[in-house]
Amino acid sequence: xxxxxLLFLLAASVVAxxxxxxxxxxxxxxxxxxxxxxxxxALLKAQQIRHIRLYDADRAMLLALANTGIQVMxxxxxxxxxxxxxxxxxxxxxxxHNVVAHYPVTNITAISxxxxxxxxxxxAATVLVNALKFIHSALVASNLDRQIKVSTxxxxxxxxxxxxxxxxxxxxxxxxxLVPMLNFLQSTGSFLMLNIYxxxxxxxxxxxxxxxxxxxxxxxxxxxxxxxxxLLHYSNVFDAMVDAAYFAMAFLNFTNIPVxxxxxxxxxxxxxxxxxxxxxxxxxxxxxxxxxxxNKTGTPKHPGIAVSTYIYELYNEDTxxxxxxxKNWGLFDANGSPIYILHLTGSGLVLANDTTNQTYCAVKxxxxxxxxxxxxxxxxxxxxxxxxxxxxxxxxxxxxNVLAHASYAFDTYYHQMGKAPGTCDxxxxxxxxxxxxxxxxxxxxxxxxxxxxxxxxxxPSMNSTSSEFSSHSSIHGSGLxxxxxxxxxxxWCGVLL
Ligand SMILES: *[C@@H]1O[C@H](CO)[C@@H](O)[C@H](O)[C@H]1NC(C)=O
Ligand SMILES: *[C@@H]1O[C@H](CO)[C@@H](O)[C@H](O)[C@H]1NC(C)=O
Ligand SMILES: *[C@@H]1O[C@H](CO)[C@@H](O)[C@H](O)[C@H]1NC(C)=O
Ligand SMILES: *[C@@H]1O[C@H](CO)[C@@H](O)[C@H](O)[C@H]1NC(C)=O
Ligand SMILES: *[C@@H]1O[C@H](CO)[C@@H](O)[C@H](O)[C@H]1NC(C)=O
Ligand SMILES: *[C@@H]1O[C@H](CO)[C@@H](O)[C@H](O)[C@H]1NC(C)=O
Ligand SMILES: *[C@@H]1O[C@H](CO)[C@@H](O)[C@H](O)[C@H]1NC(C)=O
Ligand SMILES: *[C@@H]1O[C@H](CO)[C@@H](O)[C@H](O)[C@H]1NC(C)=O
Ligand SMILES: *[C@@H]1O[C@H](CO)[C@@H](O)[C@H](O)[C@H]1NC(C)=O
Ligand SMILES: *[C@@H]1O[C@H](CO)[C@@H](O)[C@H](O)[C@H]1NC(C)=O
Numbered sequence: 001x002x003x004x005x006l007l008f009l010l011a012a013s014v015v016a017x018x019x020x021x022x023x024x025x026x027x028x029x030x031x032x033x034x035x036x037x038x039x040x041x042a043l044l045k046a047q048q049i050r051h052i053r054l055y056d057a058d059r060a061m062l063l064a065l066a067n068t069g070i071q072v073m074x075x076x077x078x079x080x081x082x083x084x085x086x087x088x089x090x091x092x093x094x095x096x097h098n099v100v101a102h103y104p105v106t107n108i109t110a111i112s113x114x115x116x117x118x119x120x121x122x123x124a125a126t127v128l129v130n131a132l133k134f135i136h137s138a139l140v141a142s143n144l145d146r147q148i149k150v151s152t153x154x155x156x157x158x159x160x161x162x163x164x165x166x167x168x169x170x171x172x173x174x175x176x177x178l179v180p181m182l183n184f185l186q187s188t189g190s191f192l193m194l195n196i197y198x199x200x201x202x203x204x205x206x207x208x209x210x211x212x213x214x215x216x217x218x219x220x221x222x223x224x225x226x227x228x229x230x231l232l233h234y235s236n237v238f239d240a241m242v243d244a245a246y247f248a249m250a251f252l253n254f255t256n257i258p259v260x261x262x263x264x265x266x267x268x269x270x271x272x273x274x275x276x277x278x279x280x281x282x283x284x285x286x287x288x289x290x291x292x293x294x295n296k297t298g299t300p301k302h303p304g305i306a307v308s309t310y311i312y313e314l315y316n317e318d319t320x321x322x323x324x325x326x327k328n329w330g331l332f333d334a335n336g337s338p339i340y341i342l343h344l345t346g347s348g349l350v351l352a353n354d355t356t357n358q359t360y361c362a363v364k365x366x367x368x369x370x371x372x373x374x375x376x377x378x379x380x381x382x383x384x385x386x387x388x389x390x391x392x393x394x395x396x397x398x399x400x401n402v403l404a405h406a407s408y409a410f411d412t413y414y415h416q417m418g419k420a421p422g423t424c425d426x427x428x429x430x431x432x433x434x435x436x437x438x439x440x441x442x443x444x445x446x447x448x449x450x451x452x453x454x455x456x457x458x459x460p461s462m463n464s465t466s467s468e469f470s471s472h473s474s475i476h477g478s479g480l481x482x483x484x485x486x487x488x489x490x491x492w493c494g495v496l497l
Contacts (some may be wrong), residue, residue, distance in 0.1 A: 021306030023290050024051030024073070025331070026263055027061075030317035033334045037064035043314070043336045044070060053112065053262060053310045057098035066105040073110040073262075073310070074098060076131065078121050081114045084134060085127025091134030092141070100142050108148055111135055112193055112262060116155040118174055128152060129180045136188055151185060153193040153262040156201075159244050164227035165234070165301070168244035169251050182254045194245055195263035195312075198237035198285070202276070213237055215266075215281060216288035232300035238264065238289065243301040258305070264289060265312035267325035268339050277325040279340050280435045286311060286331070287343040343434050360446055361414035361424035362407040364431040372406045375426035379409040385416065389442065396442035406430075407437050408444060415445035 027040065035043070041064045044052065053073040054061055065072055076084055076094065084091045099108055113131050117124055132150055139145040158178075162168045170178050185192060202214035212219055216236045225234040234240045238261075245259050266285035270277025289309065296306040316330035316339065332338055341358075363372055380387035387409055389396040396408045410430045417423035424432050438447045 021293050021296060021308045022051050022071075023293055024053060024071075024308070024310040025049050026053045026055070026310050026313040028055060028313050028315065028317045028320075029058075030319045031315055031334050032319050035315075035334060035336065037061045039336065040314075041065060041068060041070075043332065044068075046336075049314075051308075051310070052314075055115070057094075059098075062098070062102045062106045062108075065107075066102070069107065071107050071109045073112055074108055075112045076114055076135070078114050078117065078124070081117065081121070081124050081131055082127060084113075085124065085131035088134040088137065091131065092138040095135060095138035095142065099139070099144065099148065103144060103148070110149045110151070111139075113150060113152045115153050116195060117152060118158055118177065119155045125174070125177050128177055129184060132181065132184050136184075145188070149190040150188065151190045151193045151260075152181070153195050156194055156196050156241050156245070159241070159248050162241060162244035163225070164229060165232075165240050165243035165247050166227050166229040168248045170248045175252075179252060182249060182252060182257060185257050186254060191258045191260045192245060192249065193260055193262040194242070196238055196241045196261050197264065198241070199266050199277070201237050201241070203274070209237060211276060211281075215284045216292060217284065227300075230301070234300060236288075236292075238292070239299040242307050243299045246299075246301050259307055261307055261309040263312040264309055265329050267328045268316075268330075269328035270325035271323045274323060274325050277328065280433060282328075283340045283342060283435055290342065340435060358436070358446060359419065359432050359434055360437055360444055361410040361430050362433050362437050363403045363410065364429055367403075367429035369402055371427060372429050373402050375429055376402060376406040376409050379406075379413050379426070383409075383413050385409045385412045395440075398440070398442075408442065411437065411444045411446065419446075 025044075037058070037060045040061065043049075045068065050069070051071045051073075052065075053075070055075050056077050057074040062072070062074070080094070084094055099111070102108060113135055114121075114124070114128060117128050132152060136145060136150045139148055139150065156162070158171045158174060159168050160171050182192075184190070198209075198214040202209045202211060210219070210223065211217075213223075213225070213235070214237045216238065219235055225240065226232070227234065232243070234243075242259055242261070249255070249257055266282040267274070267277040268279045268282035289311070293306055293309050296304060298305045299307065311331065313329050313331070315332055315334060316328050318327050318334070320326045328339075330339055331342075379385045380390075387405075388394060390405045390408060391397060392400075396405070406429075410424065410426060414424045414430075414432075424430050436444065436447050438444045
């Protein structure tokens, strides 16, 4: 009997998910033509996005979200953190203006206090826990603390030696902040908010982390990463990072704080030195991430405990500074047109359409241009493809290069042949893809259009309101961490081999 009770207590003290995991979307507002809040909300509804995170508590957005049933995480921007962390009355005012004034008509379910504070504004770290406590006290005073959770998003770069996950620990120099923070999260029944960017982990690993491992693609069993201490098998960076967070918390004796991922995504475009920021990779990452989270697979350490995740992000933010990739994390452009159509089965969950079976034929990455030219000549000749759209002034003339032209000709041939096996090869220079290569007025055979399941957005077009929104900063990853990770990964691989 005593054993049973003990088991019960143990079971009750481990991480448990009391509601279904969900996929949410972050809404950054650094757009030169930020859609009006009513347009944003129309897009969310059309795409069946039920969970969002705002980087502030913009009044117009909160009003537009009223009575929509959309669950909203609002944020205390980093600029306001000092004020709130230094004064409980400032915190109480913030809660009264931004929460009490809108709840429950607008379903605010969480408050993220600051963003990656320890790594972006370390000087404010000393007030972080007070800010969390003051905001929470104000919620208690309004009797909203059970409905609305308070936490602060951390950069995954504060988790050191994250590979293998069982040896991960939180950067000890932050223990004076992290220990009281974890105590707060535990005692208030809140969760650890973590930003996870396998894209940066992959980029900074200098080839040590395989691309497929970052993208959740199936790996051959001998390439799966095995944690030598736990013998748990890892098939993607995301799970390894979440488990690293669980282990790192357990190292400080916190074993019952669930993890929620406040940011994760993949850029669809990048500079010349960011060759893996592509439409295809962004689509693969986000599609696989959504499936992974909604499938409730959980992580190797906590199977079945799915980790709710907010995708970074709704819109491409064209006015963000930094490399091209910084501006291209979005699922949609400012007009609400999808940047790519996610490969999702079971449409209706989020970001509707199922285009899983939609395939195209295009030139393979790295194909030899001479062979591509020969194949193009063949397709437009003996292959009987109508190549008139490729001539000057026609819809697929631009961009005027052999790769773009060949992709159009290959795809046309492939569809002419009823997508029969072997009709997308062209001596090895072509490959089947699920990303629609259509661009501008050049619509490829098989294209279902770039407009996805988007319905017309009838909200009046209004002047950009971006100045009302405060910008957010997110500095992703850190070179130092990556060196540690790389070394750790190498050692880890060494253990495996
Ligand atoms: C703020 O703190 C002071 C002193 O620490 C306390 O007397 C007061 O009740 C607190 N106010 C709120 C709104 O919690
Ligand atoms: C807000 O969302 C939560 C979680 O689904 C739900 O339980 C609650 O009823 C909603 N509240 C309102 C006011 O709609
Ligand atoms: C740990 O955090 C401290 C304080 O921010 C920083 O100086 C140090 O570089 C971090 N350590 C590692 C290994 O990242
Ligand atoms: C965790 O708990 C163990 C056993 O109670 C204790 O020995 C250890 O010092 C604790 N570690 C921390 C970081 O508090
Ligand atoms: C969910 O995951 C399990 C185990 O990874 C897999 O067998 C199953 O096919 C997945 N289901 C869906 C709908 O993706
Ligand atoms: C996709 O193809 C499979 C097998 O060819 C078929 O069973 C399924 O219904 C198709 N799905 C859609 C959405 O067309
Ligand atoms: C997408 O929608 C825009 C605006 O409604 C329209 O001009 C365009 O032709 C559509 N594109 C496709 C491929 O249907
Ligand atoms: C998306 O799905 C809707 C409803 O199933 C359908 O009417 C629409 O044509 C689809 N759009 C695309 C681009 O496949
Ligand atoms: C979308 O808007 C266009 C132009 O305003 C209109 O012609 C079209 O019928 C609308 N489509 C739907 C589905 O409402
Ligand atoms: C936008 O604002 C500017 C100045 O604030 C004004 O001149 C312009 O007419 C506005 N445009 C629209 C479409 O309302």
